Amino acid sequence: ENVPDPFLGCSYLPQELSGNGCYYSKQIQAINVSQKNLTMMYHTEVTGLMFDENNKAVGVKTDKGEIASDAVVLCSNLGTKPLLEGKLDLPTMQLTGWAVTATIDPMNVPPLHTLIFDNKDLLVTRLGNRVRVCGRYWLGESSHDMTDKVIEEIYEASCKLLPTAAQWTESTNWIGKCIVHPDSLPSCGETPFEGLYLNVCHGLNGWALSEGCAELLSDIIEKKTPAIDPTPYSPMRFVKRK
Ligand SMILES: Cc1cc2nc3c(=O)[nH]c(=O)nc-3n(C[C@H](O)[C@H](O)[C@H](O)COP(=O)(O)OP(=O)(O)OC[C@H]3O[C@@H](n4cnc5c(N)ncnc54)[C@H](O)[C@@H]3O)c2cc1C
Incomplete structure (x- = not known):
């Protein structure tokens, strides 16, 4: 009753009354481990982002060496601001x-x-x-x-x-x-830098939002039409237009 329109979704956990985030993460990890083409790296700190001469994101620097990539998605919550320093100043x-x-x-x-x-x-x-x-x-x-x-x-x-x-x-x-963010919405989508995407600032709804944001972002990266309008969640809303 009295749900906002359009109603986008929620987690319904009738037995638990609340969810077990740790268990949920471990289940996702188990699914990831079974993906042949996916490499998970643990205890690895991302120390910086790599850009080419055209300011395109081309990978990350880590404490275990550099990793080149076609796309970089930052979903690093509190660790995001230091990584974006000098590049993008998000109000958080x-x-x-x-x-x-x-x-x-x-x-x-x-x-x-x-x-x-x-x-x-x-x-x-x-x-x-x-x-x-x-x-x-x-x-x-x-x-x-x-x-x-x-x-x-x-x-x-x-x-x-x-x-x-x-x-x-x-x-x-x-x-x-x-x-x-001041508007309580996440930053999920493209940045002014080609190849660099954000999925952060979920506030107190991050667990519930995570599946939706991940799906939205994968559609954006693959240039598919997302199920919902991505504009309100785009980090570009904080970029000053010249
Ligand atoms: C008190 C509290 C209560 C909450 N209650 C709810 C709730 O009831 N329901 C709900 O849906 N949500 C809730 N949330 C929100 C939810 O917990 C967060 O939004 C969610 O955990 C964010 O997920 P995330 O993956 O974006 O970030 P995180 O879970 O913080 O994961 C980010 C990861 O990035 C890593 N990282 C950061 N910097 C680097 C770096 N440089 N290199 C390598 N790794 C890095 C961190 O170590 C961390 O593991 C709550 C949050 C808080 C604080």
């Missing part, structure tokens, strides 16, 4: 979120549905045999002191709001960071 800000996760044991009474405590800026969700409490999103740079304070607040709120939901004394803490 860092967004940070924190979470506390604890195991449910058979004696606990976990919530059956995802709960949002609007007045406390907290969301509680069940992940299999664990409960996760997250929230307190922060736009801008975040410090260690801030992390300590927020984790403490989430932990105390968890114990107070849901004392019997999980073993809070055995909980683990998590901090997540991503980048966002």
Whole structure:
């Protein structure tokens, strides 16, 4: 009900109530490993981009050597800005979120549905045999002191709001960071540099957006007509016209 028109899609996870991003990534990795023509390189840092005399992107420099390519897609989230330095100045800000996760044991009474405590800026969700409490999103740079304070607040709120939901004394803490544009839309598409494409700035919707953005971008690179109009998501919207 009351969905935006046109409704583009969402992830529906009726059993989990929330998704397991780590499991999802591992499944994608397994599919990738079975592709004969694909080489995955792990623990490899991209240190710079390579351009020819016409400013066409022709590959990347890495800590393991140079890799020449026909196309370069940057999907490096927080690592994107340094790689584009001196080439493209995108308006981005860092967004940070924190979470506390604890195991449910058979004696606990976990919530059956995802709960949002609007007045406390907290969301509680069940992940299999664990409960996760997250929230307190922060736009801008975040410090260690801030992390300590927020984790403490989430932990105390968890114990107070849901004392019997999980073993809070055995909980683990998590901090997540991503980048966002002022218009909250991703940068997915061509750049002013031939052969250089972006798929970044998904904000807090990156997991849900990832399949759609990847499909949109592959259509753009292969010069096919995408299923939806790519203009609102193009990084070119931030390029000053001369
Ligand atoms: C607190 C929080 C809560 C969120 N909740 C949700 C949610 O409920 N639903 C949802 O859909 N999305 C959510 N998101 C958003 C989602 O997690 C992100 O948008 C998504 O992870 C972005 O995916 P990505 O692949 O673009 O970037 P990342 O997952 O950050 O991956 C980028 C990768 O690039 C690598 N990298 C960077 N620079 C370099 C370099 N120079 N060389 C080599 N590798 C490099 C990094 O190491 C990293 O592995 C949340 C984000 C946060 C911070």
